[in-house]
Amino acid sequence: MFEAPAPATVDRMLAAQHHAADTFGLRATGRRVWGYRGRTLSSAAGPHWLRVVCAEAGAEGGTLWNGPSTSRTLPTSVPRPDLFRIRDWTTEGYAYRAELYAFAPDPTVSPRPVLDADPGLPETWWKAMTAALDALADVPPPADREAVRGEYLRRVIPQFTGHQVDIVTWSTAHGDLHYGNVTRGPHILDWEGWGSAPYGYDAATLYIYALLNPATAARIRTELSPVLDRPEARTGLLTVCAQVLQAQDRVDFYAELAGPVHELLARL
Known part of the structure; x- marks a missing residue:
């Protein structure tokens, strides 16, 4: 990685x-x-x-x-x-x-966190991933583990996106659900950062990390619509956008995503 x-x-x-x-x-x-x-x-x-x-x-x-x-x-x-x-x-x-x-026998979806091309994942993969996200979100948010801190998101979302944070719906999240951490099984790898996060945070990561390929991103947005269409997912989406823009000067793939993220924010 x-x-x-x-x-x-x-x-x-x-x-x-x-x-x-x-x-x-x-x-x-x-x-x-x-x-x-x-x-x-x-x-x-x-x-x-x-x-x-x-x-x-x-x-x-x-x-x-x-x-x-x-x-x-x-x-x-x-x-x-x-x-x-x-x-x-x-x-x-x-x-x-x-x-x-x-040992997870199937390879990761991408050798790096973002998608550079359509990975060709079947519909069954997306159904399994959506079911996994639902099962994870059903777990009561742990009091002793934070994937994203409330103080942090209330600071960075207005600063980097220009949007305001309303009520936050907290749920349990993997916290780093990018394409180098999921396999074609699918299996979800690397659980060191799991904990409470705004609802939809993991799904938003998968969507935003695909924005370098607009056609693929549009498909992923559709596949994850059961999560991302819920109003409470807006804060999760804004959190990931803010994290990308905050770190674009020190993380190469965030710098690549910055332009598409600005375009996404303009449409929200």
């Missing part, structure tokens, strides 16, 4: 991955998948998927650290790979967590 980090971080994370694989009696193989600035490293490990996450010692814990483990309480109607085992350790000033998952 991201480029490899600095060589010292690469060496440290590879050593942690090797230790984790030995602990589980496996060997990490195949393509390395790096997280932002080398915070995570994932790859196949035998018939499983091995993910290693790190933090400075003493800074581990919290929402992102515990997201995957706490997501196991979500209903099985939300399709995701099973998390089998977790192992924690600390060494040389860093804390590590190894997570061993079932």
Whole structure:
């Protein structure tokens, strides 16, 4: 998903991955998948998927650290790979967590978060995704996990979109539902940031991250209309637009989306 980090971080994370694989009696193989600035490293490990996450010692814990483990309480109607085992350790000033998952056999929809072309997903895929979003939204929003903070959205939506925030309907969301985090199964990957968010936030992410291909975006808007047509989804849509515009100067694919997002906002 991201480029490899600095060589010292690469060496440290590879050593942690090797230790984790030995602990589980496996060997990490195949393509390395790096997280932002080398915070995570994932790859196949035998018939499983091995993910290693790190933090400075003493800074581990919290929402992102515990997201995957706490997501196991979500209903099985939300399709995701099973998390089998977790192992924690600390060494040389860093804390590590190894997570061993079932291997999702189907590839991700896109190698990067946004769509550059029509992925050719069948209608059955969209029905399954809509059902998964409905099942997730039916989960009472957790009091101890926030995918989007209310204080944040009330600040950035007027600042970056020119729209005002009315009443917010909160629901449970994945929080990072882009095309590199969903497979053609579909399976939904990477649950570290799940929590409460404005209703429709996940569906809005899928729609807005397709805006580089207008025809595909129009189809996705139709497929997700059961969610996005609800009035309470407006705040979720505005939140994603604001996040894109806020980060366009430091995230390349947000910069690509900025123009289409401005056009979308002009139509709202």
